Amino acid sequence: DAGVIQxxxxxxxxxxxxxxxxxxxxxxxxxxxxxxxxxxxxLELLIYFNNNVPIxxxxxxxxxxxxxxPNASFSTLKIQPSEPRDSAVYxxxxxxxxxEAFFGQGTRLTVV
Amino acid sequence: DQQVKQNSPSLSVQEGRISILNCDYTNSxxxxxxxxxxxxxxGPTFLISISSIKxxxxxxxxxxFLNKSAKHLSLHIVPSQPGDSAVYxxxxxxxxxQGNLIFGKGTKLSVKP
Numbered sequence: 001d002a003g004v005i006q007x008x009x010x011x012x013x014x015x016x017x018x019x020x021x022x023x024x025x026x027x028x029x030x031x032x033x034x035x036x037x038x039x040x041x042x043l044e045l046l047i048y049f050n051n052n053v054p055i056x057x058x059x060x061x062x063x064x065x066x067x068x069x070p071n072a073s074f075s076t077l078k079i080q081p082s083e084p085r086d087s088a089v090y091x092x093x094x095x096x097x098x099x100e101a102f103f104g105q106g107t108r109l110t111v112v
Numbered sequence: 113d114q115q116v117k118q119n120s121p122s123l124s125v126q127e128g129r130i131s132i133l134n135c136d137y138t139n140s141x142x143x144x145x146x147x148x149x150x151x152x153x154x155g156p157t158f159l160i161s162i163s164s165i166k167x168x169x170x171x172x173x174x175x176x177f178l179n180k181s182a183k184h185l186s187l188h189i190v191p192s193q194p195g196d197s198a199v200y201x202x203x204x205x206x207x208x209x210q211g212n213l214i215f216g217k218g219t220k221l222s223v224k225p
Contacts, residue, residue: 004155033213035215041217042201042215042216042217042218043156043201043215043217043218044215045212045213045214045215048212056212091155091156093155099144099161100146100158100161101158101213102157102158103148103155103156103157104155105153105154105155106153106154106155
C-alpha cells in the first residue's frame with residue numbers, strides 16, 4: 001500500500017486566497033484525521049471522520065476552515081480566506097480502528 | 113491546557129547509550145498511549161504503544177513504561193543509534209473515544225556518533 005497520500009506537498013499562497021489540501025487515506029481505513037502542526041501548539045487535531053462522516057470538528061479553528069469526505073478514498077481541507085497565521089504543516093492520517101494512526105507526509109502551507 | 117506534556121523540547125545522547133524520553137498526562141481517563149517518531153519533511157510514524165492494563169511494553173530496542181499513579185510514561189531506547197535522531201511525540205487517547213489522539217509537543221532527540 002502506498003500509505004496516506006497528501007497533495008500538494010508545499011503550497012504558497014497570498015492572504016485572502018482559497019486553499020484546498022487533499023488527502024487519500026489508506027484503503028480500508030475507516031477513520032480519517034486532519035492535524036495541524038505549528039511550533040507554538042505542536043500537533044493538534046482539527047477534525048476527524050468515521051466512515052466518511054465528520055465526528056468531531058471541535059479543533060477546527062474558525063469558520064474559514066472546512067473539511068469534507070465525499071467518499072472513502074478522498075478528503076479535502078479548505079481554508080477560505082487564508083491568513084498568514086494559517087501557515088503550518090497540515091497532516092492527514094488514517095487508521096482502521098481507534099489505535100495507531102498512519103500519517104501522510106504533510107502539506108507545508110505558507111500564506112504570505 | 114495541555115493534556116499531554118513533553119517537558120523536554122530536546123535531548124542529546126551519545127551513540128550506544130540509553131535515551132529516555134518522558135511524557136506526562138493530566139487526564140486520568142486516558143487508557144491507551146503511543147509514541148510516534150518524526151523525521152524532517154515526513155509525517156509521524158507509529159513506534160510503540162501501551163495499554164493502561166500494562167506497565168511495560170517492549171519492542172526490540174524500544175521499551176515504553178507506564179506509571180499510572182504518576183500519570184507518567186517514558187520511552188527508553190537502548191542502545192541509541194544515530195538513525196534514532198528524530199522528533200518523538202507522545203500521544204494518548206481514551207478507548208472508545210473513536211479516534212481522538214492527543215499529542216504532546218514532541219522531544220527532539222539527537223544521537224551523536
